[in-house]
Amino acid sequence: MNSLLALAGTSLLNDKGSSIQDLEQRIPGFSVLQDFFKKWLRLDLTTLLTAAALMGAASSGAQSIQETGSKVYWWIVRFLTASISIAGNDRLNREVLNWLGAHVLLKKGTRILTANSETIRNDAWSYRRVSQERNDYHHEKRMPVQYLPTFGTTWFIHKRNIFMVRRILTSSSHYHSSWTRTPDEYAGAPEGDEPLVVMCLGRSVEPIKRFLGTCREFADKQREAYITVRISKRGYDETWDTTILRPLRPLETVHFDEKTKDALVADISNYLDVNTRKFYNRRGIPYRRGFLLYGPPGTGKTSLSLALAGRFGLELYLLHMPSVRDDSVLEKLLPRCPRAAWCSSRTSTRWASSAARAGQTATTAKTATTTRTSLTRTTTRPGAVQLHALGLLNVLDGVASQEGRIVLMTSNFAEKLDKALVRPGRVDKMLYLGHISPRSSELMFLRMYGPDADGAAPADREVQLPREELERLALEFGNKIPNEVFTPAQVQGYLLNYRNSPLDAAGNAGHWVQEEVAAIEAAKEKARKAAEAKKKKRKERKLRRAAKMAEAMRNYASDDELEELRQKVEEKKKRKKNGQNEGEEKEKAEEENTEKKETKNTEEGKKEGEKAEREQSDDKKRSNDEKTAEEVTPSEQRDEDCSTTHDAPNGVSHGTESPKIKEEGSTAEVKTGLNVNGNGPVAATHTAAINGDSDEH
Numbered sequence: 001m002n003s004l005l006a007l008a009g010t011s012l013l014n015d016k017g018s019s020i021q022d023l024e025q026r027i028p029g030f031s032v033l034q035d036f037f038k039k040w041l042r043l044d045l046t047t048l049l050t051a052a053a054l055m056g057a058a059s060s061g062a063q064s065i066q067e068t069g070s071k072v073y074w075w076i077v078r079f080l081t082a083s084i085s086i087a088g089n090d091r092l093n094r095e096v097l098n099w100l101g102a103h104v105l106l107k108k109g110t111r112i113l114t115a116n117s118e119t120i121r122n123d124a125w126s127y128r129r130v131s132q133e134r135n136d137y138h139h140e141k142r143m144p145v146q147y148l149p150t151f152g153t154t155w156f157i158h159k160r161n162i163f164m165v166r167r168i169l170t171s172s173s174h175y176h177s178s179w180t181r182t183p184d185e186y187a188g189a190p191e192g193d194e195p196l197v198v199m200c201l202g203r204s205v206e207p208i209k210r211f212l213g214t215c216r217e218f219a220d221k222q223r224e225a226y227i228t229v230r231i232s233k234r235g236y237d238e239t240w241d242t243t244i245l246r247p248l249r250p251l252e253t254v255h256f257d258e259k260t261k262d263a264l265v266a267d268i269s270n271y272l273d274v275n276t277r278k279f280y281n282r283r284g285i286p287y288r289r290g291f292l293l294y295g296p297p298g299t300g301k302t303s304l305s306l307a308l309a310g311r312f313g314l315e316l317y318l319l320h321m322p323s324v325r326d327d328s329v330l331e332k333l334l335p336r337c338p339r340a341a342w343c344s345s346r347t348s349t350r351w352a353s354s355a356a357r358a359g360q361t362a363t364t365a366k367t368a369t370t371t372r373t374s375l376t377r378t379t380t381r382p383g384a385v386q387l388h389a390l391g392l393l394n395v396l397d398g399v400a401s402q403e404g405r406i407v408l409m410t411s412n413f414a415e416k417l418d419k420a421l422v423r424p425g426r427v428d429k430m431l432y433l434g435h436i437s438p439r440s441s442e443l444m445f446l447r448m449y450g451p452d453a454d455g456a457a458p459a460d461r462e463v464q465l466p467r468e469e470l471e472r473l474a475l476e477f478g479n480k481i482p483n484e485v486f487t488p489a490q491v492q493g494y495l496l497n498y499r500n501s502p503l504d505a506a507g508n509a510g511h512w513v514q515e516e517v518a519a520i521e522a523a524k525e526k527a528r529k530a531a532e533a534k535k536k537k538r539k540e541r542k543l544r545r546a547a548k549m550a551e552a553m554r555n556y557a558s559d560d561e562l563e564e565l566r567q568k569v570e571e572k573k574k575r576k577k578n579g580q581n582e583g584e585e586k587e588k589a590e591e592e593n594t595e596k597k598e599t600k601n602t603e604e605g606k607k608e609g610e611k612a613e614r615e616q617s618d619d620k621k622r623s624n625d626e627k628t629a630e631e632v633t634p635s636e637q638r639d640e641d642c643s644t645t646h647d648a649p650n651g652v653s654h655g656t657e658s659p660k661i662k663e664e665g666s667t668a669e670v671k672t673g674l675n676v677n678g679n680g681p682v683a684a685t686h687t688a689a690i691n692g693d694s695d696e697h
């Protein structure tokens, strides 16, 4: 190239003939080519070569200038700037981008954008799938396109410091970019996980640290209106892979007993206090808190979880247990929750009972937990039940369990949960969320039709009623809603039918209540009949089985054997009915009776005999009375107690069993119920119940 350049220079400066001679000497056959180009293409080869040589010289000049510039740039970067790099999957990375988007890129105005709609799998590009798309749904299906600013390297001034943020491309586009020297902005859409390097002019990293702090504060402010819900969907992957931002739900919008709500908030505030942590640590108490929210579906368990997480500015982590491969996943996932996160889970009875059964047969574990952590109802694989059950107990408060978390479990059937799961330490408080009260209905009405939280009236409301009128209607509505009959979700559903007309909502409430109550009664009647039919069927089946057995015995056993068997069955039945203790008492009474009968012939003996008979008949009577009372089985007794606890309208209730209390040889299970609602039975904390002390409120 250099010789060509020299020749070209000669050809321009000297006369043409001598330069061609020179060229001919250096490139044999040049004159032939020259003639060919001149004759057939009418081009002067010498001029062409001269132009090409000049362009080459210019390009190599530019390249060397660029290389020098690049060297100077990196020299400045190395000696005159400080920098901090942030990995692509670090939350801070997003927070920096977020700040840049709001404060630099949008303000600068940019001609280079990234378009963003939804992530699809590669096969979605196939023609077949596209052609199957139904036109009538097409518009609803499409995600709106989001246009975001993009950048490779951007500089800006923040608090009198010059900053430069460089996004480092990691994908295949990087290869093309460097090869063709395309600026990063044109190299392809960022995938969102590119590392960042934040540089600042100067030799200290302090301004960068302050800048990163600003980015975090900005992100926190933006998040204030939302709570972050993290879910682990892919059970084989031990990561919290899905993040959902849910609008913040104020605690005031979850209606249940106000005192209970205040007590709950105070409990959590107290737990999160830094002094509490110190207290726990110094005394060697594991710093953990667990709650069980239970009650019928649609009573606000999920809503309360979200509202509490929002209230305390914590993230909510949801576990989807059925997709958890094994305990090891569970043991890795939970420790990855940051301290003081909420871990919300949902328990299911079906899983509970099967886990409990599995627990009974387990040799390595004392008990089995009965929870399934999930917000959706799915069946669990029987083989995996025990595995997860024990794994969950471990991560809740085993040796490897993480401290500083709040675990929130929800269940529709708390009374059927295994005691190992709900024991203090794993579940410190059980809160019952029940059917709605007139007062809560009134508050719900006010929330539905009152002005928004920011004081703005809903734009789509037909008539904006004055506050007094609204309060009057709310009271009227509340009075029409019977106490503890409907779930809050039902009442909310009704009100949503009259979203824009509070007058109609209040006016039609009576009629709606009548219809709903009738429907509830009909459903109850149906359930009662179904239960009766089931009972009848079970009885018939039992009779058939007994007849079959009798038939078999008649064929194969002698009369004596039959009689013996019959007596044994009778005895067994009696023992079962009266209970072991009563049986012993009877034996004793019979013995005494025999003794007394022997002395019956004497005067004294006669009297004593009569007395003994009287005593015996009294005993018998008493035992019959007891029998009648005990025909209510312990499980029925439990149901009755629970229903007492459930009676609490939207209140925090706590039903726990005390140890069995022996009374004159008979065993009875005693339960204490907690109701902090003010109108139900006396409250008792978990510990109090176990101590048999129900005075604690």
Ligand SMILES: Nc1ncnc2c1ncn2[C@@H]1O[C@H](COP(=O)(O)OP(=O)(O)OP(=O)(O)O)[C@@H](O)[C@H]1O
Binding pocket: 253, 254, 255, 256, 295, 296, 297, 298, 299, 300, 301, 302, 303, 304, 410, 411, 412, 488, 489, 490, 492
């Ligand atoms: N106590 C309540 N106060 C206000 N709204 C409520 C309340 N309970 C339920 N709702 C409303 O009813 C709907 C269902 O509530 P949510 O999902 O919290 O119930 P849940 O008890 O978790 O039900 P499930 O047991 O079926 O999961 C939500 O839209 C919520 O706004």
